[in-house]
Amino acid sequence: MTTEEPAIHAEHLHKRYGDKIAVDDVSLRIDPGEVFGILGTNGAGKTTTVEMIAGLRKPDGGRVTLLGLDPRHDRGKVRQVLGVQLQQAYLHGALTVAELMGLYRSFYPDPRSSGELLELVGLEEKRGVRFEKLSGGQQQRLSIALALAGRPRVLILDELTTGLDPRARRQMWATIEHLRDEGVTIVLVSHAMEEVERLCDRVALLDAGRVLAVEPPAGLVALAGAQNLDDAFVALTGKQLEEAE
Amino acid sequence: MSTVIETRRPGVNAWLTLVVCEAKMVVRDTSGLVVPILLPLLILVMSAPSAGDQVVDGGLTALEVYVLPLVLTMVLASIGVINMPSFLAYYRRTGILRRLAVTPASPAMVLVAQVVVSVLQALVGLAVALAVAFLAFGARPPTDLGAAFAVYALAMAAMYAVGMIVAAVAPTPNSAVAIGLITFFALGALGGMFGGSGSLPDAVAAVGERLPFGAAVAALSAAWVGAAVDPAHLISLGVATVIGVATAALLFRWD
Known part of the structure; x- marks a missing residue:
């Protein structure tokens, strides 16, 4: 661990919905420039955790800082440096790709160009197509492109490649690697082992709202005494990681 | 990582872009234009x-005293009570407001942009109705133009x-349309949309005149005639x- 100020620092986060505990004492320290995976089955608390980091949900207990800022209190500042792709978010259905691009770019002082964004996610041919006419995978790629519009220093991607075809998935991985080279801190919520293994510097394994381990992918495998990350996951959580999709 | 991060609110350009986008959404929702305009x-x-x-009154015709105030109120009520809530419910349901909440734009900007577009839509409805009434049917403008304008606003x-x-209160986009339509027709019926408030029982008509639809029709009618607008309607x-x-x-919930 470096002595540098962490890009994201979550301390003892708690969140419950009614009598169901979603996140139970989660602490994470994510370094600047790191690609950090959050892995777990459905209901492990992954999305709730990143939504608290993004300032979309108020923790019942604990605190989060993002580049030293409080995501809820310093909302205006945090939104300048944070890009978020939400797991289930729809965009204005009757607007075209180019119009949505123009809208989201207008929110930032120095946005990436539309051309660059469309190229990053491979949607150059779809400029004039309405959002509601795009396939699920294309909608997802557009949503990722919009998360990159403001040149974020921290990027949260919830279910990056779920629903993408293999070609689009590889293209998205290349995009993430490109962003890592630019020094962007990336939090990747995933249940795709191959993706985590290829992209992430470290992975937090979540189960039932708690952090079981934080290790590099190879470290998780070693910790579990397993042959690969899939087996390590089963060994550590006692659960099968369901296939993405 | 040590650069100072500043709060930069979206500027005029973002507001304009959002209003244009909302206007496109409204125009492309063709069926949504039928009730307020047609x-x-x-x-x-x-x-x-x-x-x-x-x-009927001092040389004015029933068109000016009854029909136009009713028609103009219908334009306002259908846009305000049916269309705008259905857009907002759709935005909330589909996560559009949540998506905007993680950008420097606040979801409240969408609310404001929707109101701006709705006002423009209401002005278009007003212009179309008045143009037809003036040009095709020889109607005359309100005697007290200023009062009519203030009442309309x-x-x-x-x-x-x-x-x-x-x-x-609407949990889903469909229920927003349903609640909006019911509210629209209930207010309208009590306010004289079907055959004038004279055909309603006195007690019902009195209630209807205290509700926004009936009050708007009565106040616009007074302005058209040039009579003093009853303060009760304005209240x-x-x-x-x-x-x-x-x-x-x-x-109101954003998500």
């Missing part, structure tokens, strides 16, 4: 030929406020606005 026009065209010849605020209540519209805004502020 339905009032239909009522106007159907009633105008006879109402235009029927002199207040009625617009009241209808949007009622619409905000609908948007706040009704004002109270509806305050209750609507307060309810919405209390109950």
Whole structure:
């Protein structure tokens, strides 16, 4: 661990919905420039955790800082440096790709160009197509492109490649690697082992709202005494990681 | 990582872009334009030929005294009570407001942009109805133009406020349309949309006149004739606005 100020620092986060505990004492320290995976089955608390980091949900207990800022209190500042792709978010259905691009770019002082964004996610041919006419995978790629519009220093991607075809998935991985080279801190919520293994510097394994381990992918495998990350996951959580999709 | 991060609110360009985008959403929702623009026009065209010849008050015709105030109120009510809430419910349901909440734009910007677009839509409805009434049926402008304009603006605020209540309580986009339509027809029926308030029982008509639709029709009618607008109607519209805004502020959910 470096002595540098962490890009994201979550301390003892708690969140419950009614009598169901979603996140139970989660602490994470994510370094600047790191690609950090959050892995777990459905209901492990992954999305709730990143939504608290993004300032979309108020923790019942604990605190989060993002580049030293409080995501809820310093909302205006945090939104300048944070890009978020939400797991289930729809965009204005009757607007075209180019119009949505123009809208989201207008929110930032120095946005990436539309051309660059469309190229990053491979949607150059779809400029004039309405959002509601795009396939699920294309909608997802557009949503990722919009998360990159403001040149974020921290990027949260919830279910990056779920629903993408293999070609689009590889293209998205290349995009993430490109962003890592630019020094962007990336939090990747995933249940795709191959993706985590290829992209992430470290992975937090979540189960039932708690952090079981934080290790590099190879470290998780070693910790579990397993042959690969899939087996390590089963060994550590006692659960099968369901296939993405 | 040590650069100072500044808060930069989206500027004029972002506001304009958002208003243009909301306008495109409204225009592309063709069916949503039928009720606010075509339905009032239909009522106007159907009633105008006879109402235009029927002199009722100081040389003014029934077209000016009854039909036009009713038609203009319908434009406002349908946009405010049916269309705007259905857009907001759709935005909330599909996560569009949540998506905007993680950008420097606040979801409240969408609310404001929707109101701006709705006002533009109401002005288009007004212009179309008046153009047809003036050019095709020889109607004359209100005797007290200033009062008519002020009443129209207040009625617009009241209808949007009622619409905000609908948007706040409706759990889904479909229910927003349903609640909006029921509210629209209930207010309309009590306010004399079907055959004038004279055909309603006195007690019902009295209640209807205190509700935003009936109050707007009565106040616009007074302005057209050049009579003093009954303060009770203005108070009704004002109270509806305050209750609507307060309810919405209390109950509206972004997600």
